[in-house]
Amino acid sequence: MAYSVLIVDDEDLTLCTISRGLTAEGFEILTAASGEEALQIFEDEKPDLVLLDIVLPGMDGVEVLRQIKAANAACIVVMMSAYHMVDRAVEAMKLGAYDYLIKPFHLTDLTATLKRASEMLSLRVRVRDTVEIAKGQYDFGRVVTQNPAMRTMLEVARKASETDHTTILIQGESGTGKGVLARAIHYSSPRANQPLLELNCATLPDALLESELFGFEPGAFTDARRRKEGLLERAHGGTLFLDEIGNMSPSVQAKLLRVLEEGTFLRLGGTKSIKVDVRLVTATNTILREAVAQGRFREDLFYRLNVVPYGGSRRTDHELSLAGEHPRIEERRRAHDDPGSGRQHRCDLSARGNSRVQEFEPLRSNLQRRRARGRFPGESSRIRRGLHPKGSGCDWEQQNASGQDSRHSSHVITSAAEERTSAELGVVSG
Secondary structure (H helix, E strand, O other), rough: OEEEEEEEOOOOOHHHHHHHHHHHOEEEEEEEEHHHHHHHHHHHHHHOOEEEOOOOOOOHHHHHHHHHHHHHOOOOOOEEEOOOOOOOOHHHOOOOOOOEEEEEOHHHHHHHHHHHHHHHEEEEEEOOOOOOHHHHHHHHHHEEOHHHHHHHHHHHHHHHOOOOOOOOOEEEOOOHHHHHHHHHHOOOOOOOOOEEEEEEEOOHHHHHHHHHHEEEEOOOOOOOOEEEEOOHHHHHOOOEEEEOOHOOOOHEEEEEEEEHHHHHOOOOOOOEEEEEEEEEEEEEEOOOOHHHOOOOHHHHHOOOOOOOEEEEHHHHHHHHEEEEOOOOOHHHHOOOOOOOOOOHHHHHHHHHOOOOOOOOOOOOOOHHHHHOOOOOOHHHHHHHHHHHOOOOOHHHHHHHHHHHHHHHHHHHHHHHHHHHHHHHOOOOOO
């Protein structure tokens, strides 16, 4: 992709030289000789990059930068300055300039800087596209349930997602769609373009969970050689989804409570408070009120998390799923007395698509029933002939009758079942 570059400089020779060099590198070039002209071209053409000299007739480069950033804060601007203008270049960097080059500079240095800026633009585009896809995938309009009460609760969750700081607690059995709802909340919120980070608290021991959440300083513990940012810092401005929060230890609960109350925390081994702006969405498959009564979960933390409660069970009509997720999942749910979870049915359908063993499972069960009754007419003779030819020294019937090697008998039956099914399916074994 060819990116457009607006070059702003009042020297014709500089404009000509830079334009020729960047055109050869594949950039589309726009030029302006003054700050006012540059702002007009920026408004009309919307260039991807701006190469801006600080010293300009009339409006100087720093003021042009300020107005460009006011119009489009994401625009990448590279400043150019002479040695005696370094202080102004530093001021420009504080206003949001991407980089600055000191004149005179080599064209290769300029090209390298603009290529790095182009890579940043490409990354922004990919991130934006990924976010837009996720917004469509996890839109509340695609989250479906069969229960009217659950639909009402979904509407409450949708309205809660529109607020910026409201914490939400999702309670329900495993596989009922808690993660789907958490993602729908994030991508329907004003924080949708910011990070969504997820952590399952049940998968980590207490010490590791604490370091993952809050990060650590060098020397905080053995092998802590350099600083690490925790998930709370990395999720700044976005959403942090903590699954299975009921498994969190009391010490980590106390630190998380401080984050909710004050918006600050300390890294492990740190002495400086770090302020973060994070929306917290939590989920659990346990009943937290019972955990509070038993002393396993802090009551004050529970009420801070339970601002907008949401609960579901593995009853089919209480489950959440994405519309169009799999055409056979709902069919399987309706066909079983125990509907199971959406995760279970997805795994079942995946296994059916990837495993040949299930196709001859009825035959295997039939042979096992015959073995239990002691009758193997027809198949048993073929099994004995096919698997143990004369002279092999294996008397299968005698072993089976005496019960001395039941595991070998089971293997023979299974192998025969697979052999028969492979033949019926037209599969030739090597």
